[in-house]
Amino acid sequence: MSIVSRATLTASLDELLQPALFKDYGPNGLQVEGCETVGKLVSGVTASRALIDAAIEQGADAILVHHGLFWRGQDGRVTGWMKQRLSRLLAHDINLFAYHLPLDAHPQLGNNAQLALRLGVDVYPDARGRFGEQALGFLGERVVSSAGQLADHVSKQLGRPVTLVAEPDRTVRRVALCTGGAQSYFESAIAAGADVFITGEISEPQAHYARECGVAYIACGHHASERYGAPAVGAHVAAQLGLAHVFIDIDNPA
Missing domain, CATH: 3.40.1390.30 (NIF3 (NGG1p interacting factor 3)-like)
Structure with missing residues (x-):
């Protein structure tokens, strides 16, 4: 497997999903900066603590999700669940990428x-x-x-x-x-x-x-x-760049 720069992975995701075309409810793309190079990508639906912990166990350098951490109008304080999620990402130097509407809309992989x-x-x-x-x-x-x-x-x-x-x-x-x-x-x-x-x-x-x-x-x-877009995009970009990729589905009754 290959190792690529964070910038290369960011550019590949942005080129595929075209986030600039959408008016969205939160920031699309790199939401939390981690290590400068990426060899393993984990995809999932939501940047929950359970997904982050599972990605840490997998040795992920980056996580790709549909539901990220930051949304328009939310409380901006880093306390409680937000502190718990961010502290894990930062402690393990993991990049978090999130694409909301662009991941819904892609004509083949969304x-x-x-x-x-x-x-x-x-x-x-x-x-x-x-x-x-x-x-x-x-x-x-x-x-x-x-x-x-x-x-x-x-x-x-x-x-x-x-x-x-x-x-x-x-x-x-x-x-x-x-x-x-x-x-x-x-x-x-x-x-x-x-x-x-x-x-x-x-x-x-x-x-x-x-x-x-x-x-x-x-x-x-x-x-x-919404269990299918993130792994489809993750697998596509991972194959394109030669990265290892794993999809982790955290069960959710909602």
């Missing part, structure tokens, strides 16, 4: 594209294949007999129960999806002509919209829907 791939959704290759704010939502088709059958398929693929708001025998063909906490994209999915919307979470209003608009809604878990 969370939405990878979830569509695993669920067998054929995303439209033209402009019809995107919807919603910053074109983060994906739209395509999947041959399925009913909303209930699709919900069962999603549950089986992700290994967890899902919430379906629809008559189970409702016919669906056009599938919209946007991973994580994308409840607010439901109305855009309806406007885009979706028969069913798949996302991580559901809030109270979406159940009413689903019933009143005749569009099925499947909530499959925030973490469960």
Whole structure:
């Protein structure tokens, strides 16, 4: 395996994910500076203490996540859980890279594209294949007999129960999806002509919209829907640069 500079890894990730194109809720890219050279990259969903500790055990020089440490509007004091996470990263000289919306949006390796791939959704290759704010939502088709059958398929693929708001025998063909906490994209999915919307979470209003608009809604878990982008990007960049790469999935019921 190769060893590359932190700057080289940063440039490769930025070139792939194009963070400058997005208006996001926190900083994308290098969030915590560690050692100057990287030989082993660990990817995960969230920069939790459990992931950081697991990465330390793996001998990681860098961690790549979807959910980083810093978000717009949060308390800026380094106390409690923030101190615990940062102290581990700094003590072991580990670089932390985080990409939020750019990791959702990548057309092949992002969370939405990878979830569509695993669920067998054929995303439209033209402009019809995107919807919603910053074109983060994906739209395509999947041959399925009913909303209930699709919900069962999603549950089986992700290994967890899902919430379906629809008559189970409702016919669906056009599938919209946007991973994580994308409840607010439901109305855009309806406007885009979706028969069913798949996302991580559901809030109270979406159940009413689903019933009143005749569009099925499947909530499959925030973490469960976003387990695929970080390892896909991590594996791609690691192969490109000759780095060792390990994906660590920290279980999360949310």
